[in-house]
Amino acid sequence: MSGPYGTYPEYEAVVVGAGPAGVTCVGNLLERKVAPILWVDDGFDGGRMNRKYREVPSNTKVSLFINFATAVAPFRKIVSGTPSRSRWEEPSDSDGVPVSSDKPDKLQVLRNMDQEKGCELSHAADVILMLTEGLKRTPGVITQKGRVTHGDLDDATEKWTVGIQTENSSETDITTAQAKRLILCTGSSPTDIPLPGNVVNIPHLDLDTTLSPTYLKEKLTPLGPTTVSVIGASHSAILVLRNLYNLARTEKPDLKIRWLTRHALRYAEYMDGWILRDNTGLKGEAAVWAKDNLEPESFKTSDVSNYIDTISYEKGQEREMFEQYLPGSDFVIQAIGYTRDPIPLLKTSAGKDITPYFEHEKGTFKYVQESDCGTIGDLVPLPHVYGAGIAFPERVTDPKGNVELAVGFGKFLKFIKRVSPEWN
Ligand SMILES: Cc1cc2nc3c(=O)[nH]c(=O)nc-3n(C[C@H](O)[C@H](O)[C@H](O)COP(=O)(O)OP(=O)(O)OC[C@H]3O[C@@H](n4cnc5c(N)ncnc54)[C@H](O)[C@@H]3O)c2cc1C
Structure with a gap:
């Protein structure tokens, strides 16, 4: 447990997760004076961005990360190095005042880059780590390293009691806490579906891990001739193909790559003031590399074709294609999307399990209320539970x-x- 002012009998909010979404939620809650906040994460080490994506080229511009890091007053104080005031209850002295551009702040590395280009995500991860450290020291934030395992709703008061599993169960750890709000920023992991019977035993490599060229080199270089099959045509798939190709053309020429894809490559397109396929299309370095090397015309003359075999098929043919083309692979990498990580187990006062359904427009949840005699009722709002981040994103049109x-x-x-003003 850490925090300048000890523990509280009740928190205004428990925020679960300290990846980019958790950091964003804590910053926004503080800006609106919603505190004390209990903030829980397994590691407080920047979430997946820092653990897995440091070597990945960003698909967004450098300026976006600066805008993010200066978007709310609590972030700006951290960035500028302004000491926090003595109590979180006191009015802030610099709300809304942007950091003066002539004073060096903690964003100098990003500020010195081309703002219109992308960068390695290590820089974005460093922003998250810097904000995390700053928020941990901000009055009103109490942190607990550990895992929120469950949340029990008191139907009468609509408050939540959470249980936290900590590593060493020290006496000062917070293992249970009551809160008015429960905010889930719990993240997602690469989707990994079972493969057909004849290829079920081929080892899978985790997509997020293979986004690191360093990991791939360490894993594959010591092996003899190796075939790796990559399934999918997502942004991550293209980055992994590029990593594998770079390894094959340099230190591992006996590496062969099979690329199984069921649709043509899709690119983000910059329209007049908006972006077509903003969230699903290829962007940045991945888009440039794919256009130059993987499009049917460029592929024919690209060196990439010496290492990558492309197997294209239609939706619905997956099983038959996997049965036919995956045998002989030493590893399979599935780049077919991301699936929400398990959230804490939620229960009603009566001890009944709650299955929450996320409302992508509002950041809230609904659940099916069950009566005491077991009759299934309608979907009703789940009191004071909110979601954000890759697991609980906004739906946009x-x-x-x-x-x-x-x-x-x-x-x-x-x-x-x-949406967070509604969380009041
Ligand atoms: C390849 C790739 C490239 C990307 N590039 C960009 C980019 O260029 N620009 C950009 O803006 N975005 C990018 N993103 C998207 C996005 O910003 C990241 O996916 C981001 O890491 C998601 O943040 P998050 O906080 O939702 O989840 P996470 O980073 O996964 O954080 C979740 C945290 O919650 C913790 N947690 C989970 N459950 C519990 C629990 N029960 N108790 C306690 N702690 C818990 C986890 O340990 C973790 O620390 C990219 C994504 C991918 C996959």
């Missing part, structure tokens, strides 16, 4: 009517800024 889930720092921020 673009000017052409395409519906997407909005994932990324800037989008989490916009969503949380819009």
Whole structure:
């Protein structure tokens, strides 16, 4: 447990998760004087961005990360190094005042880069780590390293009691806490579906891990001739193909890559004031590399074709294609999307399990209320539980009517800024 003012009998909010979404939520709650906040995470080490994506090229501009880091007053204080005032209850002295541009702040590395280009995500991860450290020291924030395992709703008061599993169960650990709000920023992991019987035993490599060229080199270089199959045509799939190709053309020429894809590559398109396929299309370095090397015309003449075999098929043919083309692979990497990580087990006062359904427009949840005699009722609002981040993103519709889930720092921020006033 850490925090300048000890523990509280009741928290205004428990925020679960300290990835980019958790950081965004804590910053926004503090800005609106919603405190004390109990903030819980397994590691307080920047979430997946820092654990897995440090070597990944960003699909957003450098300026976006600066805008993110200066979007709310509690962040700006951390960035500028302004000491926090003595009590969180006191009015802030610099709300809304942007950091003066002539004073060096903690964003100098990003400020010195080309603002219109992307960067390695290590820089974005460092922003999250810097904000995390600053928020941990901000009055009104109490942190507990550990895992929120469950949340029990008191139906009468609509308050939540959470249980927290900590590593060493020290006496000062907070293992149970009561809160008015429960905010889930628990993240997602790569989707990994079972493969057909004849290839069920091929080892899988975790998509997020193979986004690191360093990991791939360490894993594959010591092996003899190796075939890796990559399934999917997502942003992550292209980055992994590029990593594998770079390894094959340099230190591992006996590496062969099979790429199984069921649709043509899709790119984000910059329209007049908005982006078509903003969340699903290829962007940045991944888009450039894919256009130059993987499009049918460029592929023919690209060196990439010496290492990558492309197997294209239609939706619905997956099973037959996997049965035919995966045998002989030493590893399979599935780049077919992300699935929500398990959330804490939620229960009603009567001890009944709650299955929450996320409302992508409002950041709230509904659940099916069960009567005491077991009759299933209608979907009703789940009191004071909110979600954000990659697991609980906003659903957006673009000017052409395409519906997407909005994932990324800037989008989490916009969503949380819009909906969090309702969390009062
Ligand atoms: C390849 C790739 C590239 C991307 N590039 C960009 C980019 O360029 N720009 C951009 O803006 N976005 C990018 N994103 C999207 C997005 O910003 C990241 O996915 C981001 O890491 C998601 O943040 P999050 O906080 O929702 O989840 P996470 O980072 O996964 O954080 C969740 C945290 O919650 C903790 N947690 C979970 N359950 C519990 C529990 N029960 N108790 C306690 N702690 C718990 C986890 O340990 C973790 O620390 C990219 C995503 C991918 C996959």
